[in-house]
Amino acid sequence: MVGFLNLNITALPRFLAQYHPWGRDEWIVGFIISLILVSLIIVVLIGLWIYRDAESRGENGVLWLLIVFFLNIIGLIIWLLVRPPKKELAERKVVEKVLVCPYCRFENPPDIRFCSNCGASLE
Numbered sequence: 001m002v003g004f005l006n007l008n009i010t011a012l013p014r015f016l017a018q019y020h021p022w023g024r025d026e027w028i029v030g031f032i033i034s035l036i037l038v039s040l041i042i043v044v045l046i047g048l049w050i051y052r053d054a055e056s057r058g059e060n061g062v063l064w065l066l067i068v069f070f071l072n073i074i075g076l077i078i079w080l081l082v083r084p085p086k087k088e089l090a091e092r093k094v095v096e097k098v099l100v101c102p103y104c105r106f107e108n109p110p111d112i113r114f115c116s117n118c119g120a121s122l123e
């Protein structure tokens with residue numbers, strides 16, 4: 001990824017300057033264009049990260065994607081401040097995942113082999 005970005009920053013302006021109507025010396029235009037392209041790539045990567053992060057924490061990914069898109073860095077800071085902790089969500093999921101005994105309907109922890117209420121095999 002770092003190599004890819006380096007390639008963009010150094011090779012792209014020279015490539016663009018070569019075909020630029022104002023000549024090879026106007027490489028700064030190509031440099032600015034490549035900077036815009038690189039920042040666009042970064043924006044897309046941040047957007048993808050926000051979407052996945054929000055979805056993995058049980059939030060609306062599209063909503064947060066739009067918030068960050070319109071508010072940019074402020075939206076990103078807001079997300080980092082209000083996002084629910086991932087650890088808590090994971091713990092809650094484990095609690096929700098229970099083994100229901102087919103004989104007595106008792107809710108057992110997921111890693112248990114025998115029902116802790118009636119002793120029936122849960123395999």
Ligand SMILES: [Zn+2]
Nearest residue numbers: 101104115118
């Ligand atoms: Zn049971």
